[in-house]
């Protein structure tokens with residue numbers, strides 16, 4: 001009799017024979033084998049004992065580190081990998097992989113390697129499992145759960161590394177322009193000189209706000225009073241999509257959807273600056289087609305062309321925040337796109353998710369925290385009292401990074417380049433806070449995240465606090481749009497289930513009072 005899904009074990013779905021490598025082999029040889037056999041990992045063996053695992057992620061890490069092709073498997077593999085037994089039920093194996101964020105896990109029977117099972121194999125089975133057999137296994141906040149495949153980028157929390165496409169994101173921020181990285185996200189490769197020129201010609205006119213929307217902005221800003229600019233952006237992107245006749249992504253070709261995405265990404269910075277200025281009774285400054293992205297952005301916001309140093313510092317921040325794995329706003333954009341809704345709907349939803357202080361709303365709060373601490377003498381007791389009360393230190397901690405956030409490291413060096421009165425104080429508070437968090441929250445691995453030095457950098461460049469999170473949104477919209485395009489290109493409705501834990505139904509419905 002055929003097994004039901006609930007009875008299926010790892011042995012039923014694992015792959016074998018396993019593609020293997022030995023510890024003393026060169027990584028390049030193991031990588032060739034992975035490619036030839038179209039597998040995402042090799043199990044490193046000593047005889048038939050699994051002593052390590054080498055995955056595609058390790059290969060990207062190795063390439064990013066610029067390590068020599070002579071590197072040995074033993075130097076780059078994860079030693080003593082977790083394994084599962086062949087008689088384990090697939091639901092339990094699924095929970096194990098999701099909990100740890102593994103993509104592959106060796107199957108070991110009595111110490112002998114007998115197969116390998118991948119997240120993809122398990123997802124295929126898990127999709128047709130009744131939800132309640134799995135729901136209670138799913139970690140809160142979906143931590144570590146792999147919900148899609150993407151070739152846009154990834155975040156490796158334990159290594160403190162993230163990348164856009166095949167490039168180290170920090171290196172891109174250090175060496176490239178925002179427009180180049182935008183092109184990379186949309187096209188999968190960095191532009192040639194000619195491609196860059198053509199791209200600039202394409203996007204610069206799109207920075208202009210369509211007349212109908214521009215005419216409506218004073219009223220939007222007037223009604224909203226002193227509401228955060230991001231709230232106004234949410235409303236205006238909705239208006240923009242409606243007035244430009246955006247259609248359901250389900251009905252659009254890739255080129256049509258790309259055109260809408262370019263329009264939104266190009267005009268969002270203009271909208272933000274216009275709304276900010278209107279809120280301060282200042283005239284809107286139109287985009288300058290001669291200026292590159294960041295210089296134009298600061299000019300439209302502040303009313304004067306920034307120094308090259310300030311423009312570059314903000315540009316580096318913007319590049320470093322374009323994309324970052326399956327964060328809450330990106331996931332929101334993908335969920336909305338998966339329903340076939342139009343691109344503006346997905347961007348509006350993403351803006352809403354980003355506005356929360358646990359996601360994008362922290363940089364001004366980090367600076368506010370520094371203000372409240374006031375002096376270095378006050379830092380130790382202030383931080384201690386806050387953590388003991390159970391408060392969160394803004395700009396610290398991250399769902400994925402359990403070591404230094406590479407964005408924070410880069411922004412600290414940008415802040416050091418700029419100098420400024422807050423820098424030294426911020427560095428000392430950072431050091432103290434990390435020490436106190438390690439003492440009072442042992443094992444949680446809490447370090448500064450992107451938001452801590454983002455505030456310092458933007459402040460040094462004259463960006464007002466109210467525009468910190470909006471500035472984050474102005475580049476993240478490029479990441480959202482890339483994900484929207486990817487989701488739409490290979491779509492399936494995202495519709496998970498929940499585990500019901502309320503009183504058992506059906507209860508008799510009491511008569512109306």
Ligand SMILES: CC(C)(COP(=O)(O)OP(=O)(O)OC[C@H]1O[C@@H](n2cnc3c(N)ncnc32)[C@H](O)[C@@H]1OP(=O)(O)O)[C@@H](O)C(=O)NCCC(=O)NCCS
Pocket residue numbers: 141357358359360361362387391392393394395396397398399400437441444446449450451
């Ligand atoms: C970013 C953040 C939401 C990630 O949260 P998360 O992955 O859900 O982490 P958890 O809420 O599970 O926290 C794990 C532990 O670390 C502690 N912790 C996490 N961030 C902390 C912070 N900033 N300050 C003090 N303690 C913190 C939690 O209190 C918890 O301790 P407990 O185990 O004693 O309950 C969280 O670190 C945070 O709130 N940071 C401050 C806001 C911020 O900087 N946001 C910008 C994000 S880029």
